[in-house]
Amino acid sequence: MDYLLTEEQKMIRDLCRQIAREKIAPVAAEYDKTEKFPHGIIKLIAESDLFAVFVPAEYGGTGGGVLDLCIATEELSCACGGIAVCYAASALGTFPIVLFGTEEQKKKYLPDLAKGKTIAAFGITEPEAGSDASAIKTTAVKKGDHYILNGTKHFITNGGEAGVYTVIAMTDRTKGARGASAFIVEKGTPGFTFGKKEEKMGIRASITSELIFTDCKIPKENLIAREGMGFIVTMKTFDMSRPGVAAQALGIAQGALELAVKYSRERKQFGKPISGFQGIQWMLADMATKVEASRALVYAVARMLDSGNTGVAKESAMAKLFASDTAMQVSTDAVQILGGYGYMRDYPAEKYMRDAKITQIYEGTNQIQRNIIALQLIKEMAKL
Amino acid sequence: MNIIVCIKQVPETTEVRINPETNTLMREGVKSIINPFDMYAIEEGVRIKEKSGGKVTVLTMGPPQAETALREALSLGADEAILLSDRAFAGSDTWATSYTLACAIRKIKDYDLIVCGKQASDGDTAQVGPGIATHLDIPQVTYVKKIEEIKDKTVRVERMTEEGYEIIESGLPVLFTVVKEINSPRMPALRGLMRAKSAKIIHWTHKDLEANAENLGLGGSPTQVVKIFTPLPRPSGEMLEGDVEVIARKLADILNKEI
Numbered sequence: 001m002d003y004l005l006t007e008e009q010k011m012i013r014d015l016c017r018q019i020a021r022e023k024i025a026p027v028a029a030e031y032d033k034t035e036k037f038p039h040g041i042i043k044l045i046a047e048s049d050l051f052a053v054f055v056p057a058e059y060g061g062t063g064g065g066v067l068d069l070c071i072a073t074e075e076l077s078c079a080c081g082g083i084a085v086c087y088a089a090s091a092l093g094t095f096p097i098v099l100f101g102t103e104e105q106k107k108k109y110l111p112d113l114a115k116g117k118t119i120a121a122f123g124i125t126e127p128e129a130g131s132d133a134s135a136i137k138t139t140a141v142k143k144g145d146h147y148i149l150n151g152t153k154h155f156i157t158n159g160g161e162a163g164v165y166t167v168i169a170m171t172d173r174t175k176g177a178r179g180a181s182a183f184i185v186e187k188g189t190p191g192f193t194f195g196k197k198e199e200k201m202g203i204r205a206s207i208t209s210e211l212i213f214t215d216c217k218i219p220k221e222n223l224i225a226r227e228g229m230g231f232i233v234t235m236k237t238f239d240m241s242r243p244g245v246a247a248q249a250l251g252i253a254q255g256a257l258e259l260a261v262k263y264s265r266e267r268k269q270f271g272k273p274i275s276g277f278q279g280i281q282w283m284l285a286d287m288a289t290k291v292e293a294s295r296a297l298v299y300a301v302a303r304m305l306d307s308g309n310t311g312v313a314k315e316s317a318m319a320k321l322f323a324s325d326t327a328m329q330v331s332t333d334a335v336q337i338l339g340g341y342g343y344m345r346d347y348p349a350e351k352y353m354r355d356a357k358i359t360q361i362y363e364g365t366n367q368i369q370r371n372i373i374a375l376q377l378i379k380e381m382a383k384l
Numbered sequence: 385m386n387i388i389v390c391i392k393q394v395p396e397t398t399e400v401r402i403n404p405e406t407n408t409l410m411r412e413g414v415k416s417i418i419n420p421f422d423m424y425a426i427e428e429g430v431r432i433k434e435k436s437g438g439k440v441t442v443l444t445m446g447p448p449q450a451e452t453a454l455r456e457a458l459s460l461g462a463d464e465a466i467l468l469s470d471r472a473f474a475g476s477d478t479w480a481t482s483y484t485l486a487c488a489i490r491k492i493k494d495y496d497l498i499v500c501g502k503q504a505s506d507g508d509t510a511q512v513g514p515g516i517a518t519h520l521d522i523p524q525v526t527y528v529k530k531i532e533e534i535k536d537k538t539v540r541v542e543r544m545t546e547e548g549y550e551i552i553e554s555g556l557p558v559l560f561t562v563v564k565e566i567n568s569p570r571m572p573a574l575r576g577l578m579r580a581k582s583a584k585i586i587h588w589t590h591k592d593l594e595a596n597a598e599n600l601g602l603g604g605s606p607t608q609v610v611k612i613f614t615p616l617p618r619p620s621g622e623m624l625e626g627d628v629e630v631i632a633r634k635l636a637d638i639l640n641k642e643i
Binding site: 044101 | 467
C-alpha cells in the first residue's frame with residue numbers, strides 16, 4: 001500500500017528500518033533475556049536524530065509530527081518492541097512540554113530531548129490509580145516559590161533512565177480530577193528517588209520502575225500550564241501518543257508476520273514447504289490484511305493530528321485498540337505457524353507475542369479505549 | 385586538513401553478471417551501492433575532519449546515477465561532492481580512471497590527503513588508488529589500518545601486511561588506501577540525509593579538466609579485456625590412501641604418467 005509519505009518520512013522509515021535490521025535485531029534476544037536498558041542503541045537512535053522528529057524545529061527538532069514518530073516507532077518495533085518503547089516513551093514524556101510548556105520550559109528542555117542527550121518519561125499511574133486516574137494520591141503543595149511533591153508513581157517506563165519527568169500530582173484533592181496538575185521534575189532533584197524495578201512478561205529491554213517523591217521540592221516554574229490542568233494535559237498528551245502505541249503494536253505485528261511468512265517458506269512438512277498449505281496461507285492472508293488495516297488507521301489518525309485536528313479522541317482510541325488487538329492476534333498466530341519452534345526462545349515469535357500483550361494494556365487499557373469510543377459515539381448522536 | 389575521498393558505485397551483489405559480447409558488467413536490475421571498502425574511506429575522512437577541521441570532498445567517476453552514491457557520502461558527513469561523468473570517460477580501465485581522477489584532483493588543487501578504499505568489490509584490482517598517487521606524483525600508503533598521528537606536514541600510519549603491520553611516516557599530501565580494520569562506519573543521521581537530499585553535486589566533464597584527450601576513456605586505456613568468464617568449479621582432487629610408502633609410490637606413478 002502506498003501511503004504517500006513525504007520524502008522526509010520515507011527517510012525516517014528507511015533509516016529506522018536499517019537501524020532495526022542491522023543494529024537492533026541482532027541484540028534483541030539478549031536484551032530481552034538480561035532486562036538491561038539498551039544504552040548503546042538509544043545513543044545510536046539519538047545520533048541518528050530520531051529523538052528530534054517529534055520536537056518543533058524552533059526548539060532543535062526536525063519539526064515532524066505524530067506520523068513521523070509513528071513511522072519511526074513502527075520500524076523500530078518490528079525488530080524489538082522493548083527497545084522501541086524506550087524511544088516512544090520519551091516522546092510521551094516530551095509531549096506535555098511541547099503541547100503546554102511555557103517558552104522558558106520549551107527552551108530549557110526540548111533541545112536536549114531532541115538531541116537525545118537525555119530522554120523523558122511520563123508519570124501518572126499509581127498503585128491505586130490505573131484506569132481511574134482521578135484516584136491519584138501524589139500531592140503537590142505550593143510553598144512560596146516551590147511545590148513540594150509527595151507520593152509514589154509506579155509502572156513508569158524509562159523510570160530511572162530518563163533525565164526529565166512529567167508528573168501528574170494533585171494540587172487540590174477536593175476538586176477531584178480538576179485538582180490535578182502537571183509538573184516537570186528533573187532526575188537528581190533532592191527527594192526524588194527510584195523504587196522497585198519491575199520484572200516484566202515482555203518489552204523487557206525497557207525499564208519500568210517506581211518514582212518516589214519524598215518532600216521533593218521543585219521550582220514553581222516547573223508547573224506545566226496552570227494548576228488544575230493536569231488531566232487536560234494528560235488527555236491531550238494521550239491523544240498525541242496513542243497513535244504511537246498503536247504504531248508500536250503495528251510494528252510488532254509486522255515483525256511477527258514477516259517472521260511467519262519467512263518460516264512458512266523454509267519449513268517443510270509432508271514433503272513441501274508449509275506455505276504451500278492453504279490452512280497456513282489463509283492464516284497469513286488474514287494476518288497481513290489486519291496489519292495493513294492497522295497501518296491505514298494509525299497513519300490516518302496521525303495525519304489528522306498533524307493537520308491540527310484536536311477532536312481525535314475517538315479515532316486515536318480506535319487506532320490504539322485495533323492495532324494492539326491485531327498485534328496480539330497476529331503474534332499469537334505467528335507462534336502457531338512456527339509450531340513447537342514458535343514456542344521456544346530460539347525464535348523471536350514468542351517474544352513478539354509477549355511484547356504484543358502490553359500494547360492492549362498500557363496508555364489506557366483496551367477496555368478504556370472502548371469507553372472513549374462509545375462515549376464519543378453517544379455524544380455525537382446526541383448532538384444531531 | 386582538506387581531504388579528498390575517492391569512491392566508486394558498484395553493484396550490490398558479488399555475483400556480477402557479465403555481458404559475453406562486450407565483456408562489461410551487466411548492471412541492469414542490480415541495486416547499486418557505494419563500494420563497501422570506500423565506506424571505510426569516507427568514515428576515516430569524516431573522522432579526520434571532525435578531529436582536525438577542514439573539509440571532505442568526495443569524488444567519483446561514473447554514469448549520472450553515481451550521484452546517488454555521492455549523496456549517500458554527503459549524508460555520512462562529506463561536505464562537497466564532485467561527479468565526473470562524460471561519454472568521453474566511458475570504457476576507462478584502471479589506468480585511464482586513475483588518470484582522470486588525478487586530473488580532477490589537480491583541479492581541486494587544495495588538498496592534504498586522499499583516501500580510497502583498498503579495492504572495489506566488482507573489479508577487485510586495487511589499482512586505482514595507487515594509480516592516482518602515481519599520476520599526481522605524490523607518496524602513497526596502501527592497506528592502511530590505523531592513522532596514528534597527523535601533524536602539520538607529516539602523518540604516521542599503520543599499514544597492514546600479511547605478517548603484521550608496518551609503521552610508515554609520510555609527508556603531505558599523501559594518498560592512502562584503507563582496509564576494513566581501520567574503523568566501523570557510522571549510520572547516516574536524519575539531518576545528514578535531509579542535507580544530502582538537497583545538496584548541490586558538482587558535475588565535471590572532460591571539458592572541465594586539463595586532460596589529454598588521448599588518455600581518456602576506452603581510447604586511453606591500455607588494458608584490453610579479451611575475455612571475461614566465471615571459472616569453472618575445480619574438480620575435486622583424488623585422495624590417495626594407504627601408508628606413506630604406498631601413497632608415495634602411487635604419487636610417483638601419477639606424476640610419471642602426467643609428465
